[in-house]
Amino acid sequence: MKIIADTGRCVGAGQCVLTDPEVFDQTEDDGTVIVLVSEPEGEAADHARDAVHICPSQALSLVE
Template sequence: MRIVADTTRCVGAGQCVLTDPEVFDQSDEDGTVVVLVERPDDLEKVREAVHICPSQALSLVED
């Protein structure tokens, strides 16, 4: 599984970073999501971040 982030939908709320700071960060320019690890081993926190994203800018897709 890999993470897909739609930065055009991202509102920069930062909930993903708070949920899993090892996988997500925010752009210094506009605060949008930056995926640090596209294919993380542990998906528990990633699934939570996808679920709570207020703009639904994150998704998990099968490779």
């Protein structure tokens, strides 16, 4: 599984970072998402799926 982040859609809400700060971070200037682990495994993959579902701007997606 691979995480795809559309930084153009990201509104910087930070829900992804709250879901798993080891997988996601935010830029300091505008808070857009940074994917730290593009291909998470195990529990991190579960957290990534959660982050995709709760992202308010739908800026995250997964490719299985």
